[in-house]
Amino acid sequence: MGRIPCCEKESVKRGQWTPEEDNKLASYIAQHGTKNWRLIPKNAGLQRCGKSCRLRWTNYLRPDLKHGEFSEAEEQIIVKLHSVVGNRWSLIAAQLPGRTDNDVKNHWNTKLKKKLSGMGIDPVTHKPFSHLMAEIATTLAPPQVAHLAEAALGCFKDEMLHLLTKKRVEFSPPSGSSAQHMVMDPALQNFPSEDKDGTIQRIKMGLSRAIMQEPNNSSDKSWDMMLSSGIADQQMDGFVGACGRSYQAVVDEFRYDVPSYGNEGEGSGWSPSMCTAGSTCNAVPGEQLPGRLHEKGDEHEHEHEDEGEEDEIANDARKGDGMLFGSECMLWDLPDDLTRIPIV
DNA sequence: AAACGTCGCAACCGCGGGGTA
DNA sequence: GTACCCCGCGGTTGCGACGTT
Structure with missing residues (x-):
């Protein structure tokens, strides 16, 4: 027995709402309120189903809605709450006045996910990609670690390269399983011309560093930052209550899971200071670091950068002093043959 | 200028929970 | 206890706008 449809599909209009329909709905709700959505279209003279009316009202017509760009503070709140x-x-959305769940969801799917990925943070777990790799790698024997690095390159390179070049580059995973078989497919043979900014090198270094990196200790910093960077205590109380978990449980999860999304100082929350909590990174907030992945809008930022950049990266890496890859600091100490990508 | 690809937003869909008779 | 109704939620899709080739 199927569910009874909310309306007769044949007799209702679907698709974009016209200004006339908006007016009818808005003026009806202004007079009668939003009780019983099933009756609203009928009474308001609309050929729509109640569900469609409710959606239109809650996502678009409600007078208290905020339209337009999300602020940086709002984005930080979304990211932080999403991690919990x-x-x-x-x-x-309940923590963002004037924003709907649909708004938040769309913004997350279209912007924030990519933003985090571009910073080397997995948008699902909110952990740096390198952490995920490191967690797996710590349980593996060295030969398996090599396989992991290889697999990781296969998995991440498409996304990484797309983010960096804004071009879809199709690769097939390397067919061999050992590091010595790490020969890129023909598509990549053409890539060196696009690797002027050292993209491939960074990916290689980042992944191999990731594997070698010790999972680091979390700190209280991210939680403190969260409270100080946009979410008031009161707001958080409401949120913690709403998500049905104890305050401490949420705090603990933040402390354990969340990289330092907030500001180190007055700088932007999205600055390169978004290093892993407890990392040794000493990046200066706001300073453009060599390993930072591009965002839309600064795609050409590094086009003509100092040619000594690669050396600088290598030096940083040798020093082990926390070069930034994506969003966090990693150590680099993997044999070349595990990471070598032949560049023709 | 046209064709094609990508992005972002609005809207839809199906499911599940809560309330009620 | 259960059948029904209404509503809210999260995932997905459609389509116009915009950018690139």
Whole structure:
């Protein structure tokens, strides 16, 4: 027995709302409120189903809605709350006055996910990619670690390269399983011309560093930052209550899981200072670091950068003093043959 | 200028929870 | 206890706008 449809599909209009329909709905709700959505379209003279009306009202017509760009503070709140509750958009939206769950969800899917990925942070777990790799790698024997590095290159390179070049580059995973078989497919043979900024080198270094990196200790910093960078205590109380978990549980999860999204100082929350909590990174907030991945809008930023950049990266790496790859600091000490990508 | 690809937003869909008779 | 109704939620899709070739 199937569910009874909310309306007769044949008799209702679907698709974009016209200004006339908006007016009818808005003026009806202004007079009668939003009780019983099933009756609203009928009474308002609309050929729409109640569900469609509710959606239109809650996502677009409501007078208290904020339209337009998300502020940086809002973005930080979304990211932080998402790291605690995941895709519970309504919960997250409830902490952002004037924003709907649909807004938040769309913004997350179209912007924030990419932003985090571009910073080397897995948008699902909110951990740096390198952490995920390191967690797996610590349980593996050295030969398996080599395989992991290889697999990781296969998995991440498409996304990474797309983010960096804004071009879809199709690769097939290397067919061999050992590091010595790490020969890129023909598509990559053409890549060196696009690797002027050392993209491939960075990916190689980042992944291999990731594997060698010790999982680091978390700190209280991220939580403190969260409270100080946009979410008031009171707001957080409400949120913690709404997500059905104890305050301490949420705090603990933040302390354990979340990289330092917030500001180290007055700089932007999205600055390169978004290093892993407890990392040794000593990056200066706001300073453009060599390993930072590009964002839309600064795609050409590094086009003509100092040619000594690669040396600088290598030096940093040798010193082990926390060069930034994506968003965090990693150590570099993997044999060349595990990471070598032949560049023709 | 046209064709094609990508992006972002609005809207839809199906499921599940809560309330009620 | 259960059947039904209404509503909210999260995932997905459609389509116009915009950018690139």
